[in-house]
Amino acid sequence: MESGGPPRNCEEEAIRDFGVSEDELALTFRLLRVKELPAWANTSCVSINDVIKGDILVAILSNYMVDMDWLLSACPTIAKVPNVMVIHGEGDGTLEHMKRRKPANWILHKPRLPISFGTHHSKAMFLVYPRGVRIIVHTANLIYVDWNNKSQGLWMQDFPWKEEKKPGKGCGFENDLVDYLSMLKWPEFTVKLPNLGSISINASFFKKFDYSHAAVRLIASVPGYHTGANLRKWGHMKLQSVLQECTFDNEFKRSPLVYQFSSLGSLDEKWMTELAISMSSGYAEDKTPLGLGVPQIIWPTVEDVRCSLEGYAAGNAIPGPLKNIEKGFLKKYWAKWKASHSGRCRAMPHIKTFTRYNGQKLAWFLLTSSNLSKAAWGALQKNNSQLMIRSYELGVLFLPSSRRRYGSGFSCTSNGGPSMDNSGSLADSEELRTTLVTLKWQGTSDSASEVIPLPVPYELPPKPYTSEDVPWSWDRRYSKKDVYGQVWPRTVQLYTSQD
Template structure:
């Protein structure tokens, strides 16, 4: 690693709390010798391809001073004292004893520690030269040290309090139906996945019928990832895949699976709705989520879902409906899947069609369903779908005072050809509703979360994550959109580098 054998210090691996591992670390500390030291994927023994084989070089002197030079294409962060500096490729900075290096921003943390023997000679000379000056400035130094200690303690406590809040967060069982859950992301510290779920947490139990609605479907990954699916006697997959992918799915899918691509009444677009409907002997589980049924979406991206279980209706309430039921059945009817008959043990024979889902009791639904279907809508159909449906629902709601002119955060994975008129129309729908004093909430300020090139490059997947952000440059670079742009930032949850992909989500935020 170095052309010299005189050891100057070490790079000591740290965890995400900037602490040394108390137990045996998976990565050993790296010796730093005087001269040029190459740090990269080879000598770190990690497989993260965001790290170059020659990621950076540290040129150290025998007194412990060193220069860090970024050799790879991805940025490096150096934390020195109170400052956090990002270095791009080919940039250089001087590092000192105790500085913390993030080889990838937020990941692969190392502390530069100078060996005592390397610094002792320089320390003695410095003490001799500065004895009188140190005496004269003693009071000032003490005051500065106290100030710095207080500032560092405050920052440390703030960071710890944020992380502790995440670590201690638990969702009570009775609150799960009204909670938006994040999906588990691989490679994050355990506390960052607190109360998160995987696909096997969602699809489980004695399922009798499963309807899986999605855009992309990878059967070769899905079945092993969800062993319960292979035991379900009746599975309907609603998808938006092209002809070539459909041919692959047909070769891989279990024989009892039915494939259906919902029809498109217009010449562009595709079926993109992500939901699951799982029928059990005791009722139905409905999941609305944001992830394609592919490995990277359920493991490498910040995705989310809502789910709730509903019981079968009893004989006295078969004709009783609800807003949620009407929304659900109306949307399922638009998908036009081929009906099929099933025999459910101890329950009887049923035809699986949209009206089948009227057999469940949604009176305890904690949400309203806002669906979108492709096409041009007018007349009575204008308020059935999309943001106009959302507007009609919110207009019936009363909100706390803090929601007046609440900011509107829009997040999606693809960006169409927007114009100012439509953005105002959308904001009007998102801002609908009254406060408790019966005053309209007022228009909130919209913000569009959209990743930068750097966000993509430094994400868990690296540049490969860019394939999940399909949008022509002419759509993104429209001048009027500049005032809406906002960045994804989630350091306190440990998810800044797991690219957000809460596609199709419009978040009404206080």
């Protein structure tokens, strides 16, 4: 992806040079286009119609907030899909409106939340095509402001149907996907598909696709008290178990962590250590553990929100109650949202990312719906024998691979590009190490490794807060006027027709 040659100056406006070829899309993620930004800042960025397109037979849209009026007008393709299910987390008021506005053939499903204060928060799309399935994992609610005004991320990969003759055993990605979907317990529905006839759409249906070239691992959360074999299946314990199987460059020993998110739960030092242990898992090439990393928390300041593209209204989507924000032990973690190289200093983050880095190199990178909370990541109980999770979450984990596991540009929507090669694009014996880097990385790659640039929107290393910086909390009063002459609190309209 990144060729040798003279290093370019990729300090300012580095996103200008971010190009992704069709056959390498799944190896990285993309930022969502932001309406008010200059063209350079939207290089290789996407919006909803760039991903929901083509001849879709079945669409399953998973989200938290859904503005049905906006979705149907912003994405005309979805209105033409014969079978659509929306898995959502909406409350009763919005749900009634959704029921009135949805096309007759659409199914709405809200998964069970057995533990109080949980949400269905996962943001994903599963689009079935004649040629295969497109899986999209992203961070945006299905509402106007999330797809136009905020810093957001989206990953996508297309997978072909399995060959009838070679069902093959499932890979990690397939097992994790089917396990997660089966926990949603949606009402099965039957559809007619070309060449397959009538078929039931349930979690097992998704075993019909070949995920052997998946470029990422899934890290999901589902509500419950998880014990035994399920302890390491979800939340931060799943991340821990996947990282423990990985070997990283020696340079990542004791290297720092970044937690970047848009909603802050009620935390304590004990749980922060529990999370850091999981986030610090993995081994160095010399077979020793990487060791504990010190985390920084990237969180917008009051001034960032006031001066943002949306003014104080942006703060409505950064729910940090003062009682959670002002805890003394958090002070040492606060770091600034600085995103000049992606043009997103004023596009407030709704993206959630967790990473371990050294300079501009990344050991691993997680793009997820999970905020920093026990509800999302889970908290260990009963002498660490049980993990309690309240919410549904979904994320994709980018890892350095020792060979190319991924496909060579299989696409559900275009016939062009190289065809899928069953052995992957390299023979197993040809070791090719991939290195994950930010857009500001300025090295050169050698022939033994491929450099994968990830459009991390913020700067690394993050700058710690100064004594003048105040972390945003949404339940305080701010009388200094924003860019629209408004003060906070104020009413913010999030839905096209708000009752």
